Amino acid sequence: MELVWWMFSLILIFAVMLPILGEVEGYPFTYINVAFILLFFHYSRHVVLLKYSVLKLSFWAKLSFALLTPALLFYMGGKFAYFQTFMDEATMSELMPGLSYDRQTNLNSYIKNQMIFFASGTFIAGILFFLRMIVSVWRQTNERGI
16 A cells, blocks of 8 residues: 555646646755655645555654654755745746747746645645644553553
8 A cells, every 4th residue: 555655646736837837947855845745645645544554553763754744844944944045035037048928927826836736735735744644643552551
């Protein structure tokens, strides 16, 4: 089942990134954008469907992910701030000189909206994921009687 979720997340990444990578040469935020999509998808999935995940079984994996998540969210917040600064100071239009003005405007809007959506979703889902892992670790500890 885990393989199916990863395949679905790769299809989602392909669908979201196709309009950008097809039109923008040298898109500087490809890796950050892909990371936001992956993190949003998998954080959300584990928050809602932890019972059906491989992660459910491992106490140490849940604890590790819970402790790693805040640092990762701070790092991703810095990358998102860099993206916002780039969009405020220079638009993506500089990277797509061959397109018409309307297409540049539409693509700029798409890039900004999808990045804000996935970044916001990642931060919200990441906080919920952190709390879900802590609760799950707490429950697992109390069930074992440690």
